[in-house]
Amino acid sequence: MNVFVIGIGLIGGSFAKDIRRLRPDTIFYGIDSNETHLDEALKLGLVDIKSDYNDLHLADMVVVSIPVDVMVEELPKILDAVNDDCVVFDGGSTKSLICQMVEDHPKRRNFLAAHPIAGTEFSGPSAAIENLYAGKTNIICEVEKTAFKLQERALELFQEMGMRIRYMNPQAHDKHIAYVSHLSHISSFMLGKTVIEKEKNERDIFDMAGSGFESTVRLAKSSPAMWTPIFKHNKENVVETLEEYIQNLQEFMQLLKNDDYKGIYKEMNDTNKIKEILNGIPLNNSKTVTKK
């Protein structure tokens, strides 16, 4: 099988590692606008051949893992270039605009819209991890718009990689992912900003920070080049989550200003039920854990 990976970083590179294990006869072609990343991916053995869109007609499968703003530009061109028996899937963190951009494309049936909920705060080819996707959820949107046998080729692979498949429409995906992923990133970035601003002249102060602080600001290490277009694509939903989050913080601050400690206790006690919810979330893949 010929697999093309377009955007050979954490997501694309981790797909390459798993596919190579599961389909050892595969030849991997890498395409990336960043020549240094491409050379690194070749050196790391993630891909076998540096390639470009002129070779895309050779592909049986194309993994597109590029920032979502580039995705909406490139996906139609990629579909133009592939043959009729090729499945193209993406890993974008937003789905509405991507699905909309290829809605009327003559090769829409070759595309499977996917969002594997997996990753770390690191990026680039060296961040690729084998088994990143094992036990993780993969959200598939508009599956009915993909040709049967091409659905099958991708989904069988996802299942062999140990992913849990969930089907959802693109609008519902974007609405809910704003709460369980996009908002976490903003809360983390702004927490990091608040502390850095305050403590910029007192680096020693970070000696006082423990694992709790590290955990809440971990996502503030994430790539701005990846996340800016995600927030742009999902602006409406993200603004809504932010308004609700800010409202909740203001209410908490008001309780504190009013010395309403029963109210503060209740807020925290009610939120403790997150324990049971988190028990359902697949194991963490942050750096601290993958080191073990």
Add this chain to the structure above:
Amino acid sequence: MNVFVIGIGLIGGSFAKDIRRLRPDTIFYGIDSNETHLDEALKLGLVDIKSDYNDLHLADMVVVSIPVDVMVEELPKILDAVNDDCVVFDGGSTKSLICQMVEDHPKRRNFLAAHPIAGTEFSGPSAAIENLYAGKTNIICEVEKTAFKLQERALELFQEMGMRIRYMNPQAHDKHIAYVSHLSHISSFMLGKTVIEKEKNERDIFDMAGSGFESTVRLAKSSPAMWTPIFKHNKENVVETLEEYIQNLQEFMQLLKNDDYKGIYKEMNDTNKIKEILNGIPLNNSKTVTKK
């Protein structure tokens, strides 16, 4: 040596485990208002004898690890009951009010104000971990007010436990800890609340949550009984950090509303420097990690 642990949960229990390893001849006396916890601690071997304040005169060392509101009530009584050659240290997350409450106590020289920056989101005797404190920072306040040989008894032990000792005045401690610990807890609790409120009728949605969400809401599992009095003690500093955090979130939301993606990119890029800062923080002790 006779060591009394008052409040035998995560913090006190972890001290007991390390002290038992380092000073094998020690007899451990447990005092706790929660009889179930005390029985559990005895069963787990954290303490050898269930005790009360009437025996405190036997103590060579007292570890006080109780919520900070109870601490300010109990600490003067504990000091009343100990002998002149006993060192009493606490593990409270705020320091100003605690130091103030014992300022004029006749046995002030027997007290060492400490805040070991260590813990997990779990609580109770079963949450106690050996080596919880290795590599962690222990902030000591007003060390000059403790008798030399009693300072030495406690500090030698902290060093043998692998802790990094830092000296600070109580006001500076409370100001900075609001940024690097207390704010993280509120941001996490309110993030959890926002998502639970929105998704209360759609539990399946948490299938979409990944390790990033888990990381940012981990602290929302923390104990309200412990954290409510911390926020009360440190109200002024916590309100200040919250105001700045809310302001930063509002500015981010405004950039998004204005479609100012260059501004959003810059915000995130500037905050990425948290990477270098986090590199200085001792290794995580969250449950996911200690499981390895």
